[in-house]
Amino acid sequence: MRKIFGFHGGIHPPENKHQSMAGVIELAGIPAQLTLPLSQHIGAPASVVVAVGERVLKGQLIAQAKGFVSVPLHAPTSGIVSAIEDRLIAHPSGLTAPCIVIDTDGKDEWVEHVGTADFESLEPAELINCIREAGIAGMGGAGFPSAVKLSVKPDTKITTLILNGTECEPYITADDILMRERADQIIRGANILSHILKPDEVLIGVEDNKPEGITALRAAAQGSNIEIVSFPTKYPSGGEKQLIEILTGKQVPSGGLPSDLGIVCQNVGTAVAIANAIDKGEPLISRITTVTGKGVSTPGNFEVLLGTPMSFLLERAAYQSEINNRLIMGGPMMGFTTPDADVPIVKTTNCILAPTEDELPTPPPAQACIRCGLCAEACPATLLPQQLFWFSQGKEFEKLEAHNLFDCIECGACSWVCPSNIPLVQYYRNSKAEIIQTRQENEKSEQSRVRFEAREQRLIKQAAEREEKRAARKKAAEERAKQAASGEGEDPIQAAIERAKAKKAAQENA
Ligand code: SF4
Ligand code: SF4
Known part of the structure; x- marks a missing residue:
């Protein structure tokens, strides 16, 4: 055993x-309309490959993966794509997000598909x-x-x-x-x-x-x-x-x-x-x-x-x-x-949980933390939930990361045991979202800074090259003028006149 x-x-x-x-x-059956968020997974949202008004078959690709950490999306039944727009999605703050909307036709008609008899x-x-x-x-x-x-x-x-x-x-x-x-x-x-x-x-x-x-x-x-x-x-x-x-x-x-x-x-x-x-x-x-x-x-x-x-x-x-x-x-x-x-x-x-008030009462208002330590005893990730709570309240993001906030699996065990009814997990979720957003913003501004500096360097280099060429041209002109003045080498203006004359004569002969 x-x-x-x-x-x-x-x-x-x-x-x-x-x-x-x-x-x-x-089987739940086929509703009149299906709303499919482009992001139903961790990673980049899928990118749409159908158009409004297009008929789609069950299992047909409607949005393809965008990048390595992304997954495609397929039509769950046959019907017409009636909209591609932002719709309400399952999110605690009532967020909207890009979705493909399909008006179903009830035929449940499959796209051609084939499996593998022998996966080995x-x-x-x-x-x-x-x-x-x-x-x-x-x-x-x-x-x-x-x-x-x-x-x-x-x-x-x-x-x-x-x-x-x-x-x-x-x-x-x-x-x-x-x-x-x-x-x-x-x-x-x-x-x-x-x-x-x-x-x-x-x-x-x-x-x-x-x-x-x-x-x-x-x-x-x-x-x-x-x-x-x-x-x-x-x-x-x-x-x-x-x-x-x-x-x-x-x-x-x-x-x-x-x-x-x-x-x-x-x-x-x-x-x-x-x-x-x-x-x-x-x-x-x-x-x-x-x-x-x-x-x-x-x-x-x-x-x-x-x-x-x-x-x-x-x-x-x-x-x-x-x-x-x-x-x-x-x-x-x-x-x-x-x-x-x-x-x-x-x-x-x-x-989907639809409880009654008796069954899952609305949580009472939160009280102050009494430092009982029950949350730390319950935490399966061996974190210090009350510390994380303090740092979350103070938006001390560096300390939150140093205390391994991202090891929190959001299980809610700490909130469940808390005698002060503090919705601890909500604080952690919000802090994680804010840290991720700050990281993304920092990343974006870092990328902008790198692009700006690269452009500056490019402009300086181009200006230096232009100046170099100009100096070379000036030097060559000075050389030629010097040679002409001393009688050495050919006079550039006279040479041009001679070339024009020769060309005209050749045209007349022809
Ligand atoms: S269980 Fe609640 S009251 Fe007790 S230390 Fe943790 S946060 Fe504070
Ligand atoms: S929600 Fe996070 S901090 Fe709370 S018990 Fe679970 S893992 Fe620990």
Whole structure:
């Protein structure tokens, strides 16, 4: 039996997962309109390749990746592109962003596509390219382009491939139902990933509160070298660094990557998307999303087309707006309240939570920090959350970075234990956004400075060259004048007259 390790901190919030696990995965259906943000992943937004008024088919490329850390976007069903414009997206501050809007035609007509019967006949680079072109980004919530994660440096030996089936956040059951119903596809995805990375071992990590999922995976993995590892439930075991520590005892250093330790981690949902892309040639156009909370009468898990309005999905779960206090995209720990029910489902939307006031009360006003230290005890990243809170309030960005703010996985464990109800994670999110913005602005002004200095240098060089030529011409003229005056050499004016005369005579003869 494999040895299981622990990680620092963590909490045990009420799980509330049973509500959405009564049924099977249901198809959400095709809404009248889909809104597809060009940025549904970490990295550069995709760039549009269709025009307004164009008919598109299901699976057709509608926006291509722009750069290495970017993923393309495909039409989730057939229809007409009715707009390419800024629309409200899923963001806590009600941001708008560029989107492609498709008026669906209900025909669900596929573009021509073909898979690969024998993935083992393909080179790893070809498989990674298929994954890139299928628009696959991490479906566990982070949305990092999968092809980038798989493109490890040539001299890096990957010893351990981990599939993350932990799904530690309360309420969310999208991965659990996937493991129960589509374990074969998860194992297929694991085999493809294994063929790409050639690891020594393949592990699928699942918390022990998902016994059916574990049984289904073990049955599907029989006869393979894939090991299903179950471990005690604790939030946030599903954080990539925490799961790696649980399964291997190794800690990813601050600012480091799992691949530095010879480890690659992918979500189980991503593994299914990879299996579909390779076996069937299907791009990522739908995902499993949990719709739950007492604000819906029939909570469950839905296979939903990307771009589907949240309101459409809520109706499928018999939404009761009169008893719902707020709408959360994601879970209660890491999710955020959306200001509008029409924002679209994207590649990273694992849950829509519609709680009642009893169920998830509106947080009371924050009190002053009493320096109890509970937040530091709970932090799985071994940070000092109260210190980070002080620095965030004072906008002391250098100190925040020195205290490893960017190691914060925004799990919310510190806020959950805080007796003063301080929304700590919100401070960290805002500070991270401000630091990133400042970095980008500094980068831009540095680029402008470099361009300005290069232009100045160019102008000085051009002026010097002009002056040099002018001086050379002057010197040559002076030389000629000197020679003419001394009778040496030919008189330039007389020579020109002679040449003109000779030319005229030649023309007359002709
Ligand atoms: S848990 Fe809250 S009150 Fe206690 S030290 Fe941390 S921030 Fe302060
Ligand atoms: S949100 Fe960040 S600081 Fe708070 S417990 Fe999680 S990792 Fe630690």
